[in-house]
Every structure is written in C-alpha cells, then in structure tokens.
Amino acid sequence: MAEIRTIDIKEAVLSENAGLADRLRRRLMESGTFLLDVMSSPGAGKTTLLLETIHRLRERGIRTAVIEGDIESTVDAEKMAAAGVKAVQLRTGGACHLDAAMIEAALHELAPGDYDMIAIENVGNLVCPAEFDTGAHRRTMLLSVPEGHDKALKYPLMFTVVDCLVVSKTDYLPGSDFDLAALRAEARRLNPTLTVFEVSARTGDGMQGWCDWVADGIRGVADARDGALDC
Amino acid sequence: MHELPILRSIVGVALRHAVEAGASRVLAVDVKVGELRGLDAAWIQSYFDFVTEGTPAAGASLRLKESKALFRCRSCGATFPPGPHAGGDVACPHCSSKHVELASGNELLIESIDVV
Ligand SMILES: Nc1nc2c(ncn2[C@@H]2O[C@H](COP(=O)(O)OP(=O)(O)O)[C@@H](O)[C@H]2O)c(=O)[nH]1
Ligand SMILES: [Mg+2]
Ligand SMILES: [Zn+2]
Numbered sequence: 001m002a003e004i005r006t007i008d009i010k011e012a013v014l015s016e017n018a019g020l021a022d023r024l025r026r027r028l029m030e031s032g033t034f035l036l037d038v039m040s041s042p043g044a045g046k047t048t049l050l051l052e053t054i055h056r057l058r059e060r061g062i063r064t065a066v067i068e069g070d071i072e073s074t075v076d077a078e079k080m081a082a083a084g085v086k087a088v089q090l091r092t093g094g095a096c097h098l099d100a101a102m103i104e105a106a107l108h109e110l111a112p113g114d115y116d117m118i119a120i121e122n123v124g125n126l127v128c129p130a131e132f133d134t135g136a137h138r139r140t141m142l143l144s145v146p147e148g149h150d151k152a153l154k155y156p157l158m159f160t161v162v163d164c165l166v167v168s169k170t171d172y173l174p175g176s177d178f179d180l181a182a183l184r185a186e187a188r189r190l191n192p193t194l195t196v197f198e199v200s201a202r203t204g205d206g207m208q209g210w211c212d213w214v215a216d217g218i219r220g221v222a223d224a225r226d227g228a229l230d231c
Numbered sequence: 232m233h234e235l236p237i238l239r240s241i242v243g244v245a246l247r248h249a250v251e252a253g254a255s256r257v258l259a260v261d262v263k264v265g266e267l268r269g270l271d272a273a274w275i276q277s278y279f280d281f282v283t284e285g286t287p288a289a290g291a292s293l294r295l296k297e298s299k300a301l302f303r304c305r306s307c308g309a310t311f312p313p314g315p316h317a318g319g320d321v322a323c324p325h326c327s328s329k330h331v332e333l334a335s336g337n338e339l340l341i342e343s344i345d346v347v
Contacts, residue, residue, distance in 0.1 A: 014237065099236070
C-alpha cells in the first residue's frame with residue numbers, strides 16, 4: 001500500500017481567470033481605456049444608469065462603449081444602439097456571471113483605442129459575478145431602494161469586491177422605510193474604503209457625484225498610460 | 232451556477248499538482264474558504280463529487296476550512312474582527328485609525344492535497 005503524502009499547494013481558486021483579468025487590465029491601461037464593471041440584481045437600474053452616465057460623459061468629450069452581458073434578451077443592447085452607443089452583446093448562454101475570457105472575446109469586436117471607457121453591464125445577480133474578476137479597473141454595484149437596505153448581509157462577498165456602491169432609484173426614498181444610514185454602516189463594515197453614491201437616474205439627483213467618480217477612473221487610466229509612455 | 236466553475240478550478244489545480252507529484256490518486260483536497268464567500272458546504276461537496284467523477288480524484292473528500300472575517304489596521308498592524316460599529320465607519324480598536332483593510336474572510340484557496 002502506497003503511503004499517503006500531503007502536497008502543499010496554496011493556490012487561489014480561479015487563478016486562471018484572475019491571471020487573464022490582470023492581463024486585460026494591463027492591456028486596456030496601455031490603450032488608455034478604462035474598464036468599468038457594473039453589477040446588480042435584475043431591474044436595479046444598470047441599463048438606465050449607464051445610458052444616463054454615458055450621455056453626461058459625452059458632454060465632457062468622453063467616448064464610451066458597452067459590453068452587454070445581461071442574458072434576459074438583446075433589449076439592453078438595442079436601447080444602447082438607439083441612444084447611439086456602441087454595444088457588444090455577449091451570448092452567455094444562460095451563464096450566471098461574466099468572466100475574463102468572455103470580456104476578452106467581446107473586446108475583439110471593439111477597438112479599445114477608440115474609447116475612453118468600456119462599461120460592462122454584468123449579468124443581473126449579486127452572488128455569482130462577485131467571484132469572477134472581469135479585468136475591470138473599477139467595479140460598481142447597484143442596490144435599488146425598492147430592494148431594501150438589508151442586502152449587505154445577504155451578499156457579503158459582493159460588498160467586499162466592489163469599489164463603489166450606487167444606491168439607485170432614490171426617488172423612491174420619500175415615504176419608504178429604506179434606512180440609508182444602516183446600509184452605509186453595514187456596507188462599510190465589510191468594505192471600509194467603499195465609496196457610496198445615492199443616485200436617481202430618473203430625476204438626475206446624485207448623478208453629478210457619480211459621474212465625477214467615473215471620470216476620475218477614466219483620468220486615472222489615461223494618466224497611467226501617459227506616465228508609461230514617458231518612461 | 233457559479234459553483235461549477237469554482238469546483239472545476241479546484242479539481243483542475245488538484246489534478247495538475249497530483250500529476251506533477253507522480254501520484255496516482257487524490258484522496259483529499261483541503262480548501263480554505265472565507266466566511267464572506269457564503270459557500271454552502273453540502274452543495275459544494277456534491278458539485279465536487281460530480282466534477283471528479285471518472286478522474287483520479289473520484290471519491291476524494293473535500294475538506295473546507297472556514298476563515299473568519301478579520302480587519303487589519305494599516306497604522307498599527309493590529310487585527311480585529313468586524314464588530315457592531317454603530318457609528319458607521321470601521322476603526323481600529325487599538326489606535327482608532329480608520330485606515331483598516333480586510334485581512335481575511337473572503338479567500339478561496341487550495342491549501343493542500345492528500346495523494347497516493
Ligand atoms: N423610479 C425610477 N425608476 C428607475 C430608475 N432607474 C431605472 N428605473 C426603472 O427600473 C426598471 C429597470 O431598469 P433597468 O435599467 O432596465 O435595470 P437593469 O435590469 O439593472 O438594467 C426600468 O423600468 C427603469 O425605467 C430610477 O432612478 N428611478
Ligand atoms: Mg439591463
Ligand atoms: Zn491601529
């Protein structure tokens with residue numbers, strides 16, 4: 001009988017995806033394109049927020065394309081096209097998340113150098129996408145007021161992997177029992193450096209601060225590229 | 232079903248290391264899982280059984296070791312569990328610094344394998 005041996009490994013799960021994500025991040029940095037990953041439950045307002053954000057950024061001279069990963073239908077890609085936004089529809093075949101390989105495939109259909117930002121509308125759920133690095137420079141989650149404020153406890157991993165939380169549909173706040181302070185406290189308990197915005201894409205409330213944050217990410221990538229060219 | 236790619240990754244890594252070590256069978260896989268991952272141990276084992284079917288890891292046991300959420304203070308280095316922080320911000324209980332980061336609790340790491 002052969003002896004049982006223990007082999008030390010210490011390797012992160014999904015390290016292959018993480019490696020590809022890192023390469024994508026670097027490649028896009030070199031072409032000066034900011035990659036933003038937007039995640040939420042279905043209907044929390046990803047498409048609406050992206051359209052409104054792209055529209056406002058366009059006024060600042062920022063060119064954006066979108067990778068549509070939501071599986072419901074091609075409705076979102078059509079909405080983007082109708083608004084004059086270049087969109088690539090991913091066929092995820094019922095997958096519950098996007099991974100770096102899917103983003104790499106979508107990038108083949110875009111000339112990254114043509115865009116200052118590429119936004120990913122991830123598959124609508126707050127569990128699975130948290131596990132998979134898409135190569136984004138920044139990750140954002142949306143939580144809409146009608147969903148309730150107690151979500152941090154239900155989706156803890158998501159709160160730890162994002163850079164920013166957008167509380168969306170704040171026009172529903174008046175008269176609701178949504179406790180913004182409790183959500184902020186719970187979210188920052190999981191992620192002390194989390195940036196939080198309260199936004200209504202419908203009324204435009206809070207859009208400015210959110211758009212500034214996105215523009216700051218775009219500038220960060222552009223500066224990093226120019227810095228790299230200098231040396 | 233994001234559990235499936237995760238399990239495929241775990242089994243892929245285990246089998247690769249087993250082959251490199253010249254082993255013929257994998258008996259156990261030890262995985263460290265942060266509590267914030269919210270992975271269901273029972274589900275994970277059945278996915279594991281499914282993914283390992285017909286491989287040298289068939290019948291192996293998947294041993295999950297949960298790691299608790301811990302913050303580290305970037306000012307003084309102390310680690311501490313997330314407590315009820317009524318004020319909102321997480322602060323170091325030793326030096327009150329707000330420069331804290333998550334030190335553990337969200338990892339998913341293949342620690343080791345037992346092989347013959
Ligand atoms: N009242 C209100 N409704 C919104 C807001 N943003 C989106 N919606 C609505 O919520 C629904 C789902 O939005 P959508 O952007 O498609 O969500 P997605 O599934 O996350 O892409 C649509 O009917 C939107 O009109 C908002 O800020 N306020
Ligand atoms: Mg949508
Ligand atoms: Zn301290």
